[in-house]
Amino acid sequence: RASAYFVFLAARALEPPTAQVAAAGAPQTPAQRDASSGTNGDLRSPQPDASGTPVAGSGVDAGAAAAAAAGGDTAEFELCIQRSVLRRNVVELSSKYVSLEAFFMRENVRKAMLLDEAPPESVSDNARFSSASDDVFFVFQKCARRALSYCSAETMVAVLGAISEVLTTDLLCFVYFRIFETDNFSAASSSVSAKSATVTSSVQASSPSSIAQAAASAAAAAIKAAPGDSQAVGSNSGLPGASGGLLGGSSGLFWSSSVTPTSVSSTSATAIATASLTNYPPARYGFSVALNNAHITAEYALKLRAGLERDALALCRNARERSMVSEALAQLVDASQLLQNSADEGLAKLCDALVASRLRASMDALARVEYVVSEADYARGDDSSDEFVQLLISEMTSRVLAGLEPKLVEQNWDALVRRLAEWCVKRLEEATILPVQKGSTTRAARRFNGLGALRFDRDVRALSAFFAAKARKSSVRDVFARLSQIALLLNLDSPAELYDIWGANAGGMTWRLTPSEVRKxxxxxxEFSQEAIKSLKL
Structure with missing residues (x-):
C-alpha cells in the first residue's frame, strides 16, 4: 500500500500542470481529462504529438496501481510500474549515470597508474607494493558505493560490470606490463649462462612498445584461457529498456559473464591496449614490487566483492535481480584469479632464473650420490648424500633466497619457497628413483641397500625441514609426501611388510604412489627379489 501511494504521488508529480489544476477543480468528462493529459485515455503509455515526440504524461495509472496493490495483485502492480513513463525515465537516467560512472572510473584508474610510485623504503611487511594498487581500488570502492546509493539492483549490476571490465583490461595489462618491464632478475646473477645472457640482453634492449605489446598479448591470452563463454549481459529480456536496458544500445556498456570482454579478445583491442601502456612512465621499482602488485590487486578484488556483497544483494527485490547481482559479483572473483595468475607466472619466471644458474654445484653433487653403502663407510660417515644435502641448503640460503624475503609479501614469499621445494623434489626424484631418458639411452635408476635407504630417508627429512622452516605461514610438507612414501618403502625389511601400511591398514595416510610405482x-x-615383489597383490 505504501508503494502504491508513492507511485500515486510520483505520477501526480509528473502530470502536466493543466491536468493537476483540472484534477483540483470541477469534475471533468473523460474526453476533457484525455484532452488535458494528452494520453487519449491511456495513462500507461504516452502518446506522440503531431511531431512524433511522446508527450509526457503521468506514465502510470495511479488509481489502477493502488487498486492492484490493495487487492494483492502483485503481478499487475509490477506490470503497471514496468510500463510507466516514470520507469522509462529512471532507466534513461540510470543509463546516463552508468556511462558517466564508467568514464570517470577508467580515467581515474589510468591516472592512478600514470602516477604510480614506488613504496617508501621504511614500509611495513605488508606494504611492499606501489601506490597504484591502493589508488585503483580506492576508485573502484568509491564508484561501487556511489552505485549502491542509487538503490537500483540493475544499476549496481551495470557498475559492477564496468569494474570487472576495467579490472580485466586496464589493470591486468598494466600488471603484466610492469612484470615484463622489470623482469631483469636473471641478469643480476654473476654465473648466468651465455645463452641466458643473450636472452636477457635482448629483453633489456626491447623498446617500451614491444614490452607493452607483449604485456597486452599476455593479458589477452590469460583472459581467453579463462573458463567460461563470453556473453553480453543486459539483453532485452534481462534489463529494462527498448534497446537492452542499462547495458544495451550503441552506447551501452557490455560486460562478460566470464570476465572475458569481447574487446580484449580482438587484435585491434590489443593494439589499443599496447598504445595505452606506452604512455606510462618507466617503473620506479623492481621486479619484486611488480610481483607484489599482482598479488595485492588480486587480494583487493576479493575484498571488494566481500565488502559489496551484502549491500548489493539488499537492493534486490526478486530472484532475478539476486541472480544478476550474484553473477556480477562473481566476475570480481574471476578477475582476481586472472591477476593472481599473473603473479604466479612472474614467480615461475623468477624461480627458473634462480635455479638455472645458482644451483649447479649442488646438482653436480647430486650426480655423485650413492645409496648402496657398506657398513664400514656408514660407520666412518663417508656420506656423499650428506655432501649434496648440505651444499643444496647452503646454495639455497646464500645464493637463491638471500635478500628476497624482505622484498616479497608473505604470500609471494611462501609461493616462491613452495616452487623451489617442488623443483628440488622433482630433481631428487629424477636423479635417484626414476629412470631418466637422454636421447637414445636411458640411465637406470639408482639402487639402494638397507643403509642407503636410511640415508635417503634422512636426506628427505632434512630437505623437508629446511623448506618448512623457510615458509612463513603455508606448509610445504605435502610437497615431500611422495618422497617420504618412497623412503618408507625403501626402508621395509621385506616386500611383504607392505601389507601393514597398504590398503585398509594405511590408517590416515593417503598414498601418492600408484601400485605400479610401489613395485618399481x-x-x-x-635385497628384495623380483619374485617377491611381483607376488604382491595391490
Missing part, C-alpha cells in the same frame, strides 16, 4: 620403488632395493 621396491625393485630398487638390492
Amino acid at each position: 620403488t621396491l625393485a630398487l632395493r638390492v
Whole structure:
C-alpha cells in the first residue's frame, strides 16, 4: 500500500500542470481529462504529438496501481510500474549515470597508474607494493558505493560490470606490463649462462612498445584461457529498456559473464591496449614490487566483492535481480584469479632464473650420490648424500633466497619457497628413483641397500625441514609426501611388510604412489627379489 501511494504521488508529480489544476477543480468528462493529459485515455503509455515526440504524461495509472496493490495483485502492480513513463525515465537516467560512472572510473584508474610510485623504503611487511594498487581500488570502492546509493539492483549490476571490465583490461595489462618491464632478475646473477645472457640482453634492449605489446598479448591470452563463454549481459529480456536496458544500445556498456570482454579478445583491442601502456612512465621499482602488485590487486578484488556483497544483494527485490547481482559479483572473483595468475607466472619466471644458474654445484653433487653403502663407510660417515644435502641448503640460503624475503609479501614469499621445494623434489626424484631418458639411452635408476635407504630417508627429512622452516605461514610438507612414501618403502625389511601400511591398514595416510610405482620403488632395493615383489597383490 505504501508503494502504491508513492507511485500515486510520483505520477501526480509528473502530470502536466493543466491536468493537476483540472484534477483540483470541477469534475471533468473523460474526453476533457484525455484532452488535458494528452494520453487519449491511456495513462500507461504516452502518446506522440503531431511531431512524433511522446508527450509526457503521468506514465502510470495511479488509481489502477493502488487498486492492484490493495487487492494483492502483485503481478499487475509490477506490470503497471514496468510500463510507466516514470520507469522509462529512471532507466534513461540510470543509463546516463552508468556511462558517466564508467568514464570517470577508467580515467581515474589510468591516472592512478600514470602516477604510480614506488613504496617508501621504511614500509611495513605488508606494504611492499606501489601506490597504484591502493589508488585503483580506492576508485573502484568509491564508484561501487556511489552505485549502491542509487538503490537500483540493475544499476549496481551495470557498475559492477564496468569494474570487472576495467579490472580485466586496464589493470591486468598494466600488471603484466610492469612484470615484463622489470623482469631483469636473471641478469643480476654473476654465473648466468651465455645463452641466458643473450636472452636477457635482448629483453633489456626491447623498446617500451614491444614490452607493452607483449604485456597486452599476455593479458589477452590469460583472459581467453579463462573458463567460461563470453556473453553480453543486459539483453532485452534481462534489463529494462527498448534497446537492452542499462547495458544495451550503441552506447551501452557490455560486460562478460566470464570476465572475458569481447574487446580484449580482438587484435585491434590489443593494439589499443599496447598504445595505452606506452604512455606510462618507466617503473620506479623492481621486479619484486611488480610481483607484489599482482598479488595485492588480486587480494583487493576479493575484498571488494566481500565488502559489496551484502549491500548489493539488499537492493534486490526478486530472484532475478539476486541472480544478476550474484553473477556480477562473481566476475570480481574471476578477475582476481586472472591477476593472481599473473603473479604466479612472474614467480615461475623468477624461480627458473634462480635455479638455472645458482644451483649447479649442488646438482653436480647430486650426480655423485650413492645409496648402496657398506657398513664400514656408514660407520666412518663417508656420506656423499650428506655432501649434496648440505651444499643444496647452503646454495639455497646464500645464493637463491638471500635478500628476497624482505622484498616479497608473505604470500609471494611462501609461493616462491613452495616452487623451489617442488623443483628440488622433482630433481631428487629424477636423479635417484626414476629412470631418466637422454636421447637414445636411458640411465637406470639408482639402487639402494638397507643403509642407503636410511640415508635417503634422512636426506628427505632434512630437505623437508629446511623448506618448512623457510615458509612463513603455508606448509610445504605435502610437497615431500611422495618422497617420504618412497623412503618408507625403501626402508621395509621385506616386500611383504607392505601389507601393514597398504590398503585398509594405511590408517590416515593417503598414498601418492600408484601400485605400479610401489613395485618399481621396491625393485630398487638390492635385497628384495623380483619374485617377491611381483607376488604382491595391490
